[in-house]
Amino acid sequence: MGKTTIIAIAGASASGKSLFASTVYQELVAELGGERISVLQEDAYYRDQSHLSFEQRQLTNYDHPAAFEHGLLSEHLQLLRSGQSVEMPQYSYQEHTRLEKSITVSPARVILVEGILLLSDESLREQFDISVFMDTPLDTCLLRRINRDMELRGRSLASITEQYENYVRPAFFDFIFPSKQHADLVVTRGGQNEIAIDIIKAKIRQLLAE
Ligand SMILES: Nc1ncnc2c1ncn2[C@@H]1O[C@H](COP(=O)(O)OP(=O)(O)O)[C@@H](O)[C@H]1O
Numbered sequence: 001m002g003k004t005t006i007i008a009i010a011g012a013s014a015s016g017k018s019l020f021a022s023t024v025y026q027e028l029v030a031e032l033g034g035e036r037i038s039v040l041q042e043d044a045y046y047r048d049q050s051h052l053s054f055e056q057r058q059l060t061n062y063d064h065p066a067a068f069e070h071g072l073l074s075e076h077l078q079l080l081r082s083g084q085s086v087e088m089p090q091y092s093y094q095e096h097t098r099l100e101k102s103i104t105v106s107p108a109r110v111i112l113v114e115g116i117l118l119l120s121d122e123s124l125r126e127q128f129d130i131s132v133f134m135d136t137p138l139d140t141c142l143l144r145r146i147n148r149d150m151e152l153r154g155r156s157l158a159s160i161t162e163q164y165e166n167y168v169r170p171a172f173f174d175f176i177f178p179s180k181q182h183a184d185l186v187v188t189r190g191g192q193n194e195i196a197i198d199i200i201k202a203k204i205r206q207l208l209a210e
């Protein structure tokens with residue numbers, strides 16, 4: 001199959017990571033077909049909490065590294081690099097836990113992986129060939145998060161505000177912002193920065209042509 005390249009896209013919550021990754025993926029799939037590119041989400045590796053009550057799950061700090069099963073993500077990246085498929089868990093933000101079914105991710109020449117804490121974990125960082133950091137202003141991220149979480153994740157404004165003050169903002173300064181130093185490419189203005197999208201697409205085309 002040829003050498004696998006793993007590209008990490010990190011940054012604050014609602015900084016545009018998913019939009020950036022999905023735009024790169026969809027535009028390249030339309031151009032080149034889908035067999036040589038796969039996408040993973042760090043959020044899929046939030047720990048399973050099905051043994052806890054819903055009320056207990058609401059108390060979890062979802063912005064702390066301990067909320068993630070980074071070891072499993074690391075293992076899956078290694079398997080994909082060695083040419084094997086993996087079963088990526090599926091996660092419910094409404095239920096705060098994993099769903100029973102998983103998604104089969106096939107090995108590919110280029111793997112895109114996106115998530116808030118990817119570059120703050122040294123053992124994950126070692127697996128990334130290229131690292132991108134979405135450097136969107138925090139106030140913009142907050143406005144986008146309010147809209148998204150109310151529309152798509154079933155949250156009230158009060159719960160978003162409380163979670164933001166207690167967990168999301170502190171974690172940005174403790175873990176996410178310091179991890180920017182590990183990025184190869186820093187992207188301003190979020191998931192619609194067309195120049196940055198074109199640069200990553202050009203790099204992927206080059207890798208696929210090797
Ligand atoms: N440049 C942008 N302009 C307008 N809206 C954006 C932009 N980038 C992202 N968004 C929107 O902001 C929200 C959060 O973006 P998303 O890609 O889900 O962020 P992340 O994956 O970093 O949490 C989504 O509703 C997305 O459509």
Ligand SMILES: Nc1ccn([C@@H]2O[C@H](COP(=O)(O)O)[C@@H](O)[C@H]2O)c(=O)n1
Binds near residue numbers: 012014097
């Ligand atoms: N049950 C959960 C799990 C995660 N979150 C929040 O999601 C954010 C990470 O996802 P992004 O798509 O925004 O990067 C993170 O900031 C968690 O607070 C949640 O609210 N509930």
